[in-house]
Amino acid sequence: ASRGTHMLLEKTLLAEVQREIELLTEQQRAERRGSGLSDDEDDSEAAIYSAHVIIADDQLAKIFKASSRAKRMFPDLEPGTAAAVCLARFAQEPLAEYCNLWTAADAMETFGFEALFLDLHPLKRLLRGMKLALVRALERKLVDAVCETGVDLNRAIMHDHLGALLAFVGGLGLRKADALRQNVRRSIGQVDSRNTLLVRKLMGVVVWTNAAGFLRISGSGPHGTHDDEDLEFPLDNTRIHPECYITHDIVPKICYDAQDSKDVKKPSEVVVRFMRSLRRDWEKRLKKYPRWLALWLGPGLAAADSAQAGEAGWGGAELVRPVQGQVDFKEVIKDVNGKLHELGFELDDPLARLQLADYAQELQAQGLGRRHLQICHIKDELRFPWLDLRDSLHSLDTTSLFASLTGESDRSLFVGLKLGCSVLEISDTSYCDERSNEYRRRQRAVVRTDIGLRGSISVFDVTDEKVDPDSFNLNEVVQVGMHLVAVVVAVRKDKLQLDLSLKPSHLQSSEAWWMRNRVDEPAAKLWWEQVCGRNPRQLFDQHFDEEAALQRHQELEDEQARRSEAAV
Numbered sequence: 387a388s389r390g391t392h393m394l395l396e397k398t399l400l401a402e403v404q405r406e407i408e409l410l411t412e413q414q415r416a417e418r419r420g421s422g423l424s425d426d427e428d429d430s431e432a433a434i435y436s437a438h439v440i441i442a443d444d445q446l447a448k449i450f451k452a453s454s455r456a457k458r459m460f461p462d463l464e465p466g467t468a469a470a471v472c473l474a475r476f477a478q479e480p481l482a483e484y485c486n487l488w489t490a491a492d493a494m495e496t497f498g499f500e501a502l503f504l505d506l507h508p509l510k511r512l513l514r515g516m517k518l519a520l521v522r523a524l525e526r527k528l529v530d531a532v533c534e535t536g537v538d539l540n541r542a543i544m545h546d547h548l549g550a551l552l553a554f555v556g557g558l559g560l561r562k563a564d565a566l567r568q569n570v571r572r573s574i575g576q577v578d579s580r581n582t583l584l585v586r587k588l589m590g591v592v593v594w595t596n597a598a599g600f601l602r603i604s605g606s607g608p609h610g611t612h613d614d615e616d617l618e619f620p621l622d623n624t625r626i627h628p629e630c631y632i633t634h635d636i637v638p639k640i641c642y643d644a645q646d647s648k649d650v651k652k653p654s655e656v657v658v659r660f661m662r663s664l665r666r667d668w669e670k671r672l673k674k675y676p677r678w679l680a681l682w683l684g685p686g687l688a689a690a691d692s693a694q695a696g697e698a699g700w701g702g703a704e705l706v707r708p709v710q711g712q713v714d715f716k717e718v719i720k721d722v723n724g725k726l727h728e729l730g731f732e733l734d735d736p737l738a739r740l741q742l743a744d745y746a747q748e749l750q751a752q753g754l755g756r757r758h759l760q761i762c763h764i765k766d767e768l769r770f771p772w773l774d775l776r777d778s779l780h781s782l783d784t785t786s787l788f789a790s791l792t793g794e795s796d797r798s799l800f801v802g803l804k805l806g807c808s809v810l811e812i813s814d815t816s817y818c819d820e821r822s823n824e825y826r827r828r829q830r831a832v833v834r835t836d837i838g839l840r841g842s843i844s845v846f847d848v849t850d851e852k853v854d855p856d857s858f859n860l861n862e863v864v865q866v867g868m869h870l871v872a873v874v875v876a877v878r879k880d881k882l883q884l885d886l887s888l889k890p891s892h893l894q895s896s897e898a899w900w901m902r903n904r905v906d907e908p909a910a911k912l913w914w915e916q917v918c919g920r921n922p923r924q925l926f927d928q929h930f931d932e933e934a935a936l937q938r939h940q941e942l943e944d945e946q947a948r949r950s951e952a953a954v
Contacts, residue, residue, distance in 0.1 A: 485550035557596025599627035802900030841884035
């Protein structure tokens with residue numbers, strides 16, 4: 387919610403973890419003393435725990451907690467602990483946890499049925515009879531996301547919670563992905579190149595052709611680090627398809643021409659040397675042109691200067707590739723003839739000087755097809771190998787956090803809604819009016835609503851008559867313990883509280899009245915403008931008959947009231 391709520395949650399979480407650390411440290415000290423070790427050999431004070439706390443969406447953790455997957459993966463853990471593990475994994479790799487929803491099936495053997503429990507849209511409940519179509523649509527979206535992001539093959543084989551990513555790689559699927567993981571574990575343990583999948587017959591030719599470009603083979607250096615020198619084919623650690631450097635020498639030729647190197651015979655050495663020099667060159671250029679880097683942060687920062695772009699950071703906007711003709715950046719260089727040449731949104735590097743369009747025409751003349759777009763993709767991958775354009779995980783915004791903590795949304799809790807509430811206390815204090823520099827009386831009733839949220843009723847919201855706060859006594863209208871029916875006049879999501887009204891005019895007005903008077907009624911107007919972020923005058927299409935809809939809504943409310951009275 388507000389920054390204060392975030393800080394309170396963060397402080398509470400860190401304090402709980404600190405207590406656990408202190409208890410564990412004390413147990414370790416007792417064990418060491420029992421072993422005959424002195425206190426001098428142990429730390430005298432436990433380290434103060436500090437961490438960056440992210441308040442994330444726990445939908446997947448709740449689904450995992452009630453799923454059979456939790457019992458199968460963590461048979462010895464409590465459901466709450468298993469949900470915490472799922473949430474921690476979600477923070478590390480959200481896409482993998484979404485893919486894991488397809489590792490369990492219902493009684494009808496429908497994989498991915500758990501995705502139907504996600505709160506995707508307020509109107510999802512209207513998709514009756516189309517649940518299977520929704521699951522298939524979500525599958526296609528996950529395939530697009532996984533193929534765009536790519537999968538580290540060896541990590542997916544080693545770790546079960548990452549294995550579900552393989553099922554959404556183009557050409558695989560649940561059955562083939564599981565067979566691939568089992569065969570690799572049983573036969574070779576680890577894949578050292580994409581070509582190994584074909585040579586060891588772990589994949590068929592057609593499946594390998596479809597999937598190879600989305601599988602990342604990262605070298606394993608000392609201490610688990612990655613080093614491309616360990617790879618037989620360094621380009622296996624990029625999105626470039628092996629067809630372009632194993633079947634055909636397209637990429638090595640580009641690297642040869644870009645660095646004008648003819649002394650190295652082994653293509654892999656040429657590629658590694660060129661990519662390293664390209665990385666060093668780009669590090670210098672990004673320091674010189676920080677405004678180009680801001681283009682990747684979206685159009686909002688594209689017009690900012692370098693200082694503003696540096697202050698904005700990487701977590702505030704969605705990362706997008708700069709598009710030629712749509713970004714305000716041009717670097718001008720001199721060609722070999724001394725003439726000025728505009729690179730557009732590119733920065734000057736060895737790849738920018740190559741005539742790749744002519745090379746694409748040459749490949750087409752050789753019968754290799756049209757490859758201009760593929761060569762542009764190769765150029766991006768050589769500059770930024772396996773660049774991940776996903777936005778960093780960040781804490782929930784005010785609306786999302788309010789919905790996560792309360793379970794309420796703008797469709798279930800809104801201005802004009804009637805709620806039952808119980809009075810907890812009557813507050814009678816004073817404050818200093820800054821305009822008159824005089825002390826004023828402030829009275830309000832603190833209540834707890836039937837949905838569990840706290841609320842307050844101001845002295846000005848108990849009667850339609852004009853109220854003098856200095857002489858009016860709120861205790862004469864409401865008392866502690868009284869159960870009331872009140873109307874919501876404001877939803878303060880930043881404080882997780884409600885402002886309620888007992889005015890007879892508000893209690894007698896229906897929800898349709900609040901919608902009809904959303905422009906004239908201050909509470910309703912404030913709700914639409916500030917909470918919902920919409921113009922109350924332009925909520926509907928110009929052809930929508932709002933009066934008829936409100937009249938029908940009123941008729942339905944009256945009919946429901948008559949049925950309730952008849953039932954009583």
